[in-house]
Amino acid sequence: MVNGNFCCNCGLPVQIKRVDWHYVLHEIQHVLHFDKGILYTVKELLIRPGQNINVFIADNRSRLIKPILFIIITSFTYTIIDHFFHIEQGYLDYRETKKTTLSIIFNWVQNHYGYANIIMGTFIAFWLKLFFNRYSYNFFEILILLCFVMGMGMLIFSVFAIIQGITHFNLMSVAGIIGFGYCTWAIGQFFDKKKTVNFIKASASYILGMITFMVTAILLGTSIDLIIKH
Numbered sequence: 001m002v003n004g005n006f007c008c009n010c011g012l013p014v015q016i017k018r019v020d021w022h023y024v025l026h027e028i029q030h031v032l033h034f035d036k037g038i039l040y041t042v043k044e045l046l047i048r049p050g051q052n053i054n055v056f057i058a059d060n061r062s063r064l065i066k067p068i069l070f071i072i073i074t075s076f077t078y079t080i081i082d083h084f085f086h087i088e089q090g091y092l093d094y095r096e097t098k099k100t101t102l103s104i105i106f107n108w109v110q111n112h113y114g115y116a117n118i119i120m121g122t123f124i125a126f127w128l129k130l131f132f133n134r135y136s137y138n139f140f141e142i143l144i145l146l147c148f149v150m151g152m153g154m155l156i157f158s159v160f161a162i163i164q165g166i167t168h169f170n171l172m173s174v175a176g177i178i179g180f181g182y183c184t185w186a187i188g189q190f191f192d193k194k195k196t197v198n199f200i201k202a203s204a205s206y207i208l209g210m211i212t213f214m215v216t217a218i219l220l221g222t223s224i225d226l227i228i229k230h
Contacts, residue, residue: 038073041065045152050189053148057141067147068118074154075114081158085165087172101228102221109217113154121146123216124209131201132191149186153179180206 041064044052056064064070081087109116125142137145160175183206188199 038065049186053145067144071117071147071151072114074151078154078158081161087161101224105217105221117150120213123213127205127208131205145190149183
């Protein structure tokens with residue numbers, strides 16, 4: 001049933017306006033808005049990540065950008081910067097002269113950071129769930145936390161990649177330390193910033209998650225190569 005300019009059942013406009021430059025400008029403003037969207041998300045995750053992610057999970061999911069979209073956008077941003085400046089030492093640097101399944105896996109990771117980070121996040125989430133089992137967060141809520149946190153990590157790498165590309169100073173090791181420090185701080189703050197042990201457990205979970213991911217990838221690649229040879 002139509003009532004005026006809007007449908008009374010779904011609330012959508014009866015006539016949809018054509019896509020023009022006004023529409024495109026509005027969409028760009030929506031994404032870059034400081035009260036919502038990606039810039040607001042970055043600002044809030046820099047200032048108080050734990051509190052904001054908690055609010056997103058439990059209360060208000062309209063102000064921060066969607067976590068999976070966030071990590072894909074930030075990872076894609078780093079990929080573009082990395083290719084533009086030809087940063088040799090990246091977020092995950094793996095080179096092998098002989099083409100093996102393992103090299104294919106890690107090359108895929110290097111070229112698809114967005115999806116790879118989500119996969120890495122599942123390994124880290126496993127350890128976080130194990131170490132923070134006293135808290136009521138389920139596995140997927142922890143994965144949402146990691147999408148935000150690891151997305152910010154990619155932005156940190158992006159900033160240092162730009163500086164390295166301009167100055168030609170090798171700064172990616174510094175970026176790795178700062179990125180790891182941010183992730184530890186954000187995760188610890190998410191669970192309970194008043195407990196120092198939470199930051200230690202966050203650090204251990206992140207390291208163990210990355211190690212588990214690497215070991216799994218190596219075992220998978222090696223196993224496939226052995227099967228192919230036989």
